[in-house]
Amino acid sequence: xxxxxxxxxxxxxxxxxxxxxxxxxxxxxxxxxxxxxxxxxxxxxxxxxxxxxxxxxxxxxxxxxxxxxxxxxxxxxxxxxxxxxxxxxxxxxxxxxxxxxxxxxxxxxxxxxxxxxxxxxxxxxxxxxxxxxxxxxxxxxxxxxxxxxxxxxxxxxxxxxxxxxxxxxxxxxxxxxxxxxxxxxxxxxxxxxxxxxxxxxxxxxxxxxxxxxxxxxxxxxxxxxxxxxxxxxxxxxxxxxxxxxxxxxxxxxxxx
Amino acid sequence: xxxxxxxxxxxxxxxxxxxxxxxxxxxxxxxxxxxxxxxxxxxxxxxxxxxxxxxxxxxxxxxxxxxxxxxxxxxxxxxxxxxxxxxxxxxxxxxxxxxxxxxxxxxxxxxxxxxxxxxxxxxxxxxxxxxxxxxxxxxxxxxxxxxxxxxxxxxxxxxxxxxxxxxxxxx
Numbered sequence: 115x116x117x118x119x120x121x122x123x124x125x126x127x128x129x130x131x132x133x134x135x136x137x138x139x140x141x142x143x144x145x146x147x148x149x150x151x152x153x154x155x156x157x158x159x160x161x162x163x164x165x166x167x168x169x170x171x172x173x174x175x176x177x178x179x180x181x182x183x184x185x186x187x188x189x190x191x192x193x194x195x196x197x198x199x200x201x202x203x204x205x206x207x208x209x210x211x212x213x214x215x216x217x218x219x220x221x222x223x224x225x226x227x228x229x230x231x232x233x234x235x236x237x238x239x240x241x242x243x244x245x246x247x248x249x250x251x252x253x254x255x256x257x258x259x260x261x262x263x264x265x266x267x268x269x270x271x272x273x274x275x276x277x278x279x280x281x282x283x284x285x286x287x288x289x290x291x292x293x294x295x296x297x298x299x300x301x302x303x304x305x306x307x308x309x310x311x312x313x314x315x316x317x318x319x320x321x322x323x324x325x326x327x328x329x330x331x332x333x334x335x336x337x338x339x340x341x342x343x344x345x346x347x348x349x350x351x352x353x354x355x356x357x358x359x360x361x362x363x364x365x366x367x368x369x370x
Numbered sequence: 371x372x373x374x375x376x377x378x379x380x381x382x383x384x385x386x387x388x389x390x391x392x393x394x395x396x397x398x399x400x401x402x403x404x405x406x407x408x409x410x411x412x413x414x415x416x417x418x419x420x421x422x423x424x425x426x427x428x429x430x431x432x433x434x435x436x437x438x439x440x441x442x443x444x445x446x447x448x449x450x451x452x453x454x455x456x457x458x459x460x461x462x463x464x465x466x467x468x469x470x471x472x473x474x475x476x477x478x479x480x481x482x483x484x485x486x487x488x489x490x491x492x493x494x495x496x497x498x499x500x501x502x503x504x505x506x507x508x509x510x511x512x513x514x515x516x517x518x519x520x521x522x523x524x525x526x527x528x529x530x531x532x533x534x535x536x537x538x539x540x541x
Binding site for chain 1: 375378379381397398399400401402403404406408409410412417418438439513514515517518519525
């Protein structure tokens with residue numbers, strides 16, 4: 115015991131302990147930095163690494179919404195949330211049931227790093243008060259999807275009549291755009307046949323008036339675009355989107 | 371010295387333990403979204419306008435201001451004692467194979483068809499007091515439907531608004 119005390123009290127032991135403490139301190143500061151990067155989100159990370167991620171939703175060739183990490187690398191984002199279908203009708207033009215309207219939706223990588231993207235599209239009905247009308251079928255809102263057999267993969271497990279989830283199966287390089295995932299919108303003209311009738315007599319005339327079930331309701335489209343880095347893509351997608359994907363040679367080949 | 375050494379060692383250990391807590395990796399990600407829509411406005415209200423003189427009914431169908439665009443068709447009936455003939459001064463009424471007269475133009479909200487004249491023929495040259503006639507004019511409207519290319523058409527299997535005038539009279 116006395117020998118142990120002597121060793122502990124020796125200058126050599128003190129020096130060893132100091133060196134050990136310095137090593138531990140140094141290594142712990144590295145781990146702390148990594149934890150800080152995690153804790154403070156990619157904003158801090160991108161500021162350090164100088165990588166700017168960005169993504170834009172494009173409708174009929176025009177950017178509608180985007181969110182790009184700011185070029186000043188000060189933690190700010192260059193972002194805009196636009197309106198879908200805003201230019202579908204010419205000024206004074208009335209919306210026509212059954213008519214096919216152009217609705218070409220695609221995604222542009224507006225950042226400086228490559229990325230994977232996925233889109234989620236919602237379609238539904240609102241009443242005059244803005245409440246969702248789940249009793250009306252989303253199928254009447256005919257958004258026509260394209261390139262599903264080419265580069266867009268349907269996440270069948272996550273899709274419903276109201277929601278469609280699509281994964282772009284390849285890396286989207288910086289500055290480039292995907293092929294469109296939709297090309298047109300047609301509201302079913304058969305809505306005009308969904309009616310209820312009332313009969314009245316006015317001034318000696320018998321009038322049968324038909325009221326539309328869909329009169330005054332609003333159809334809505336929502337499109338969300340998500341992008342994630344390509345480095346450690348499978349883990350990144352799992353972390354950011356909550357989905358396990360299988361990537362082979364840069365292509366998403368499976369969604370679990 | 372001893373206390374200082376222990377303090378530094380404890381601090382180093384604390385930093386090590388603290389640094390290892392919650393070690394996960396952050397990823398670059400972002401998103402953008404947009405939404406939009408239109409309100410469907412359906413339904414119309416139409417009414418028949420008639421004038422009668424010289425054994426002729428002058429018929430026009432008017433649409434309320436807030437009505438959606440519609441197509442119109444008209445047919446008239448009378449008893450076997452008389453026959454009916456039609457005159458169209460507008461050039462926009464045409465007889466269909468089903469006996470209806472179809473107005474070729476779309477009637478917008480607030481608009482009206484051109485006049486269709488329905489003549490009561492075989493009127494006796496001498497009409498005695500108390501003779502009567504009864505001519506019923508029926509019209510129907512249907513909302514303008516559109517093909518995918520935007521061209522308009524009428525689907526008469528889906529009649530939106532209909533009415534009739536059961537007008538009788540005495541000579």
